Amino acid sequence: MPAETRSRRSDALRNRDRLLATAADLFAERGLEVPLDEIARSAGVSIGTLYNHFPTRDALYAAIIPARLDALDRIVADALDVEDPWEGFVAYLEGLFGLMARDRSLNDAIAQRRPAGDEVAEACARSVDAVLELIARAKAGGGLREDFAPMDLAMLAAAVSQVIHESGDWRRFLTLHLTGLRAPTDTTKGSLPPLGGKDPSNRVCLRRPGPSRRPRSR
Amino acid sequence: MPAETRSRRSDALRNRDRLLATAADLFAERGLEVPLDEIARSAGVSIGTLYNHFPTRDALYAAIIPARLDALDRIVADALDVEDPWEGFVAYLEGLFGLMARDRSLNDAIAQRRPAGDEVAEACARSVDAVLELIARAKAGGGLREDFAPMDLAMLAAAVSQVIHESGDWRRFLTLHLTGLRAPTDTTKGSLPPLGGKDPSNRVCLRRPGPSRRPRSR
């Protein structure tokens, strides 16, 4: 006889889906601390059902994360596809922080470095390799300073996460961080990208400073 | 007759002092969220007594803040005393963040922009003027980029606060932010300050990049 002849009940599947959808929304909007009671209520289900499907908050979050991780993988892949090493590095940062800005739970998850579940840890490890590659390439041919360490990226992520949290203009902040606060000196005149405070089409400036600017396409 | 003929009881004064000292310690060490029960217990006093002296958590914190605000005033004054405008600006940042690193409650207070009490708000306003002055001077003669806005300072404070919170090397982060991530180009070769990862005498690099470096004393 087959291993399992009895299939999952339809209402259980429906409830599970509802819970996941609701939790994803609430986590993205308000962070990881949303009361579980509220998630259950919003999903039109009792708290007991929530616990029935997901014994812990982490289990619930672990069931939501994969989609975000896929997005992250895509961002990393895209960044690696960018020809110019510096632009690729910046594209990664922009993608990652954009994701964090759209989903507060990512923000929280990073801040409290508690990788809810092995799957997350694994996916992080997966992307770490790619990120190291991005960094190496940016150092070799993109003008990233040689003493830049992975720790600096972690600090930057933490920093930007807080800027996002306080509804700051994180793109502006990132641009500042990438280029520094100093005005152009006589020798580097004109090398600073604009900050674009209120610009609705807010993009981090990808261009390298200095005279050697060549347009790039992807 | 005099307005108040009856003096405060000695035990009340003693308890108040103990509460303030204990709360200052705990707030500095663990942030603003320390349970009030614990503060009372640590002070060797009942929770009722705490509430008797300080009806709200904010009232308690408001009674603690002045010392920190004085320190902040001193930092601002010292920064204004620095001759070189850029160095003065950096000295202010270093002082402010150093204060935040030593006292997690400052960190929290800034993060949740809830200026526990008018006194705090007033002191902030007081120092804002001086800070604007520092910024203006740094722009005029210190090479601070012209498009730097107070908002950028607020974002930086938020960012550094998170770096501190996660036990990051905030001096390193600050140096990076001040100078940017790009390696020296041909024209600016040698202008980057060292990051000093494990250096125990960790100071933010105050020197201006470029050839025009003159030592300075205070």
Place this chain on the structure above:
DNA sequence: TTTGAACTTGAGGGAACCCTCAATTTATTG
């Protein structure tokens, strides 16, 4: 020393959130 006001105490009620489990309902299968 007495006395009254000032002060302290800590049990306890309330709120928010967590999690469990016995009773009930519902889907599926024969």
Place this chain on the structure above:
DNA sequence: CAATAAATTGAGGGTTCCCTCAAGTTCAAA
């Protein structure tokens, strides 16, 4: 339509922290 396994339910117990207040204690003035 039973029969039964699968799911759902929500009241309730646990924890932590907040805050109050009636009863008790201590100071200091007379």
